[in-house]
Amino acid sequence: MADPGLRERKKQATRQLISNVATGLFALRGFEDVTVAEIAEAAGVSKMTVFNYFPRKEDLFLDRHADRLRELTEVVRDRPAGTSPVAALRRHQHELLAAGHPLSGAITGGSGFWWVLNSSPALKARWYEQEREIADAFAEVFTEETGDALRSRLVAGLLTTAITTVFAHAMGRIVAGDAPETVRREQVAVIDQAFDLAEHGVGAFPAALE
Amino acid sequence: MADPGLRERKKQATRQLISNVATGLFALRGFEDVTVAEIAEAAGVSKMTVFNYFPRKEDLFLDRHADRLRELTEVVRDRPAGTSPVAALRRHQHELLAAGHPLSGAITGGSGFWWVLNSSPALKARWYEQEREIADAFAEVFTEETGDALRSRLVAGLLTTAITTVFAHAMGRIVAGDAPETVRREQVAVIDQAFDLAEHGVGAFPAALE
DNA sequence: CGAGAAACTTTTACCGAGTCAAACTTTATG
DNA sequence: CATAAAGTTTGACTCGGTAAAAGTTTCTCG
Numbered sequence: 001m002a003d004p005g006l007r008e009r010k011k012q013a014t015r016q017l018i019s020n021v022a023t024g025l026f027a028l029r030g031f032e033d034v035t036v037a038e039i040a041e042a043a044g045v046s047k048m049t050v051f052n053y054f055p056r057k058e059d060l061f062l063d064r065h066a067d068r069l070r071e072l073t074e075v076v077r078d079r080p081a082g083t084s085p086v087a088a089l090r091r092h093q094h095e096l097l098a099a100g101h102p103l104s105g106a107i108t109g110g111s112g113f114w115w116v117l118n119s120s121p122a123l124k125a126r127w128y129e130q131e132r133e134i135a136d137a138f139a140e141v142f143t144e145e146t147g148d149a150l151r152s153r154l155v156a157g158l159l160t161t162a163i164t165t166v167f168a169h170a171m172g173r174i175v176a177g178d179a180p181e182t183v184r185r186e187q188v189a190v191i192d193q194a195f196d197l198a199e200h201g202v203g204a205f206p207a208a209l210e
Numbered sequence: 211m212a213d214p215g216l217r218e219r220k221k222q223a224t225r226q227l228i229s230n231v232a233t234g235l236f237a238l239r240g241f242e243d244v245t246v247a248e249i250a251e252a253a254g255v256s257k258m259t260v261f262n263y264f265p266r267k268e269d270l271f272l273d274r275h276a277d278r279l280r281e282l283t284e285v286v287r288d289r290p291a292g293t294s295p296v297a298a299l300r301r302h303q304h305e306l307l308a309a310g311h312p313l314s315g316a317i318t319g320g321s322g323f324w325w326v327l328n329s330s331p332a333l334k335a336r337w338y339e340q341e342r343e344i345a346d347a348f349a350e351v352f353t354e355e356t357g358d359a360l361r362s363r364l365v366a367g368l369l370t371t372a373i374t375t376v377f378a379h380a381m382g383r384i385v386a387g388d389a390p391e392t393v394r395r396e397q398v399a400v401i402d403q404a405f406d407l408a409e410h411g412v413g414a415f416p417a418a419l420e
Numbered sequence: 421c422g423a424g425a426a427a428c429t430t431t432t433a434c435c436g437a438g439t440c441a442a443a444c445t446t447t448a449t450g
Numbered sequence: 451c452a453t454a455a456a457g458t459t460t461g462a463c464t465c466g467g468t469a470a471a472a473g474t475t476t477c478t479c480g
Binding site: 044084085086087123124125126128129132142146148150151152153154155157159161162164165168169185190193194197198199200201202203204205206 | 294295296335336343352355360361362363364370375400405409411412414
């Protein structure tokens with residue numbers, strides 16, 4: 001770990017190169033119109049090598065998932081004693097926002113990301129799958145803690161919904177052209193609304209029909 | 211509509227035949243190990259025809275989605291005046307269960323369905339995508355009613371989580387070998403637990419660490 | 421340092437999903 | 451009954467993804 005070694009360094013460099021090349025091409029022409037063969041050629045590498053690093057084409061674009069999953073899992077698992085998962089996650093979302101982190105959704109460059117994501121149903125499907133993986137990870141943590149698998153999965157689902165909706169909301173506004181600064185400012189309330197809802201329930205929303 | 215006509219009848223018959231053949235093969239050998247060409251041949255039809263009826267291979271197995279989506283949307287949109295979406299959906303789940311409907315999850319033959327579904331990541335991904343479509347449909351209804359897109363999407367997500375988790379829970383028990391009658395009896399409480407959670411929130415679950 | 425093992429890459433060949441266009445067959449219509 | 455319209459088939463093709471074997475590069479250890 002301390003000394004990466006030449007081999008490991010080269011691997012990381014190759015991986016990064018492929019990812020960068022791919023991201024660039026996707027940003028220009030969308031996901032489907034770029035073939036893996038083309039990415040390989042542009043990166044000066046064989047098609048097989050691309051698949052060595054990224055098992056699915058979708059992973060070329062959504063390559064931060066593993067990090068995100070780990071981070072969120074840690075936030076929940078290693079939360080301070082006496083803190084509920086809702087509180088821990090709420091706090092974490094506020095921190096991401098304050099730090100201007102891409103995963104807050106309220107970030108300038110997000111527009112391109114969202115466009116590419118929506119340029120392909122397959123890519124969006126993978127994105128949803130990753131959200132599901134987050135929910136599953138939460139559920140596992142809760143089940144370990146409580147032994148109540150059903151309730152764990154329910155709570156995990158609700159919390160994941162809050163997180164992903166908050167993100168999508170910010171992204172949507174950025175893409176719609178709202179000023180990032182404005183979105184960022186107003187995201188604070190959005191986060192609280194989402195987690196309040198998860199914490200206290202939807203009640204009778206929406207108001208009953210006439 | 212009243213008179214289908216020979217043409218239309220033949221189309222429906224062909225569609226049904228393909229679907230049946232496919233389902234049978236999937237049940238025997240799983241999703242991935244059956245090719246579309248094989249299904250076409252077994253149904254006495256060309257590969258192209260299969261794709262005429264089912265745009266994606268996954269749709270050969272998950273061909274009830276459109277019905278489910280329509281039904282759930284109607285439950286929410288056409289709920290009785292004065293009834294909240296939570297109440298309407300809760301009631302609907304109880305009805306499915308009482309009627310022994312497959313979508314209650316507590317059904318004898320469900321085991322095969324679940325096995326096939328889990329035999330393929332691609333298939334599961336499509337399943338999740340369909341759940342997302344349900345959430346989107348709910349969100350659209352709520353947004354029309356209230357104009358509050360953010361809250362609508364949040365609530366839609368929470369409700370969808372309740373529905374899908376309830377279903378998955380029952381399926382899981384059936385597959386685990388629990389007697390369908392037992393599962394069915396105990397599902398009543400499961401449904402209520404899920405919708406209570408959506409209605410009143412997760413609070414501080416799980417109890418603080420230590 | 422140098423030889424051999426281990427890890428990574430490339431090549432080649434292949435399979436299956438899905439698309440397209442053109443030819444062909446069946447049902448509908450006047 | 452003729453002809454249009456709808457549906458099906460054929461064949462060729464693209465692209466994502468896998469497998470195996472051979473070729474390189476880095477590592478390791480005497």
